[in-house]
Amino acid sequence: MNEQQRKQANQIKQVDPSDIKSAPEENLERLKNMDSDEMIDKYFQTTYEPPNLKKAKKRLKKDVDIHYDFSISKELQQIGKGKKFLIRTYGCQMNEHDTEIMAGILSDMGYETTDDTNEADVILLNTCAIRENAENKVFGEIGHLKPLKLEKPDLIIGVCGCMSQEESVVNRILKKHPFIDLIFGTHNIHRLPALIEEAMFGKEMVVEVWSKEGDIIENLPKVRKGKIKGWVNIMYGCDKFCTYCIVPYTRGKERSRLPEDIIQEVRQLAAAGYKEITLLGQNVNAYGKDLEFQYGLGDLMDEISKIDIPRIRFTTSHPRDFDDRLIEVLAKGGNLLDHIHLPVQSGSSEVLRVMARRYTRESYLELVKKIRTAMPNATLTTDIIVGFPNETDEQFEETMTLMEEVGFESAYTFIYSPREGTPAARWEDNIPMEVKKERLQRLNALVNKQSAEAMKKYQGQTVKVLVEGESKKDPEVLSGYTERNKLVNFRGPKSIIGEIVEVKITNTKTWTLDGELVHEAAEVK
Structure with missing residues (x-):
């Protein structure tokens, strides 16, 4: 944002009381009236720089910086006390791992985790952009969250992950879903504490998506x-x-x-x-x-x-x-x-x-x-x-x-x-x-x-299974994976969850194997 744009943005902030998020009543009124394209254009045209795919394609020669100094200020370590967060994850294992990091950051900010959207004070959608169907699921979920946001104006709803790095996606959210509080990309997860603070106390939707390369934190x-x-x-x-x-x-x-x-x-x-x-x-x-x-x-x-x-x-x-x-x-x-x-x-x-x-x-x-x-x-x-x-x-x-x-x-x-x-x-x-x-x-x-x-080929064989927990279909059945990533279901004591055990295969299906426990905890070293 250049200096002229910054001045214009400040003027808008000063004269438009509907921007203010200081009270739930004002929040609610603002949200109810936010479907106007004219207002949205006015609100974002000078304050938002979208992700740029052309910039993202540029491969800079500069070395990647590696940081070992991530920290959360004492003030932000208390900001989530008595509050809860929920992260919904879409896509690959990388997104799952990013969710683990965001959960770690939020926990260090005092938040507790929940699976209930009605309990959550912060809801983050960690998105995938690799298929159109994945994006449709996210926008469907955004639509489902709107009534909850109207009911709980102080609820912070954020969209992050790969979809946030797409200019068209961010612009769609700005135009069609202005009740979203926070949009951030894949390169700046470490900025989550400051972004949450800004979304909580700021006057406008927080959008921080970097087209430049991320460092390693x-x-x-x-x-x-x-x-x-x-x-x-x-x-x-x-x-x-x-x-x-x-x-x-x-x-x-x-x-x-x-x-x-x-x-x-x-x-x-x-x-x-x-x-x-x-x-x-x-x-x-x-x-x-x-x-x-x-x-x-x-x-x-x-x-x-x-x-x-x-x-x-x-x-x-x-x-x-x-x-x-x-x-x-x-x-x-x-x-x-x-x-x-x-x-x-x-x-x-x-x-x-x-x-x-x-x-x-x-x-x-x-x-x-x-x-x-x-x-x-x-x-x-x-x-x-x-x-x-x-x-x-x-x-x-x-x-x-x-x-x-x-x-x-x-x-x-x-x-x-x-x-x-x-x-x-x-x-x-x-x-x-x-x-x-x-x-x-x-x-x-x-x-x-x-x-x-x-x-x-596994019929009658004994395989080593890493027991992950109860079967999704039957809590009386345990399940886990072989070394070659085959899912095996069998009966056994809950005490062996987390161990590698030997299981004899008694029945084969298209995608899974059934078996009998040979003996407990035959761990591979």
Whole structure:
């Protein structure tokens, strides 16, 4: 905001009493009358700078700053006393981990957590932008929260996460949902204490979304879910710019944490009794490419494998960055699990070229061959998009044959939907929806078939299961995952939750296994 704009903004604040949020009655009256486009335009035209995708695409050469000095002032440590917060999370494991950080910050501000929207004093929607359906869910939830906001004007409702980094989304909220109090992006979660304070005592909607790259903040508090499985961010952002994907714009350029900081966090989780960790990154196996010294994901996993923690996974990888060193380290086995999620997106080299994936069908199959040679029992899963612009029937058939040739045991499948701001969004979405749905149906039938066949191989086998808790369908049944990420349901005492036990498989289904407990707490070391 330039000086002239700042003066104009101050003039608006001085003469417009409807901006004032000092009393619930005035808040309520303001909210009831906030559907006027004229007022909204007046209110935001000089005080808000939207996120800019063009700026987000610029990859600055400056080094990423790493901070170890995050703190919350004494005043803000008391601001949430006697109040409660609720965070609704949409999307990937990275968003789940961001929620853990925001929960840690709010807890350090004195807030307590709740699952009841009616009890909450702060509600944050941590959003996902990767699919249109994910955005629709968030806007649906925003609509549901409006009556609650009218009933409780002092309630702070915030929208954060990847959707907040999209200019069109933020402008839609400003125009259509002005009762929202707070919008912030993926790069400035560490600013949450100040943003909450501003939303609580300020006169206007708080919007802080940075198009510039975020720094790495190392000492952020976290409230982790449970004590069994933990997520560890090892890097942030993505530099691939696939033509359909919004993530490089919403998450910024690739920024790797220092190895010593990651290793220290893993050691802390091991000391706390965690049985499994997953290393996270939007493009996790590009880890280290931005560091000033030669060090990659294979090197990091080799060091982490020496830590006394039973299971180590990573997600999500890009085929282009899956190098020989990583395969060599994974092949050592031990606590490094050989379940590999390797998104292919399409089986057609031509479609992959238009997607800007920068590998071919042939090179992908060569990578799979390397992995199979080094780890014959490795489980491979993938992501696939159907109905990408101009995808022909023949190109879709190439995806089907690739699915069979690789022998994927599971796949996340999606109908292509354009994401505003990406190159593909400018192209004609020329595959009729009925064709997309027919292709998806055929692909899913094949995925189900291959998953069921893979599950049958476990009949009568004894597998090691990390027990996570009660089954969602039956509280008398326990459930957990095998080393190769297969969900197993079985009966056993609640005392073994959090342990690794041996279970004999008695029945196989398409997506899950049923079994019997062999003996308690056969923990893997």
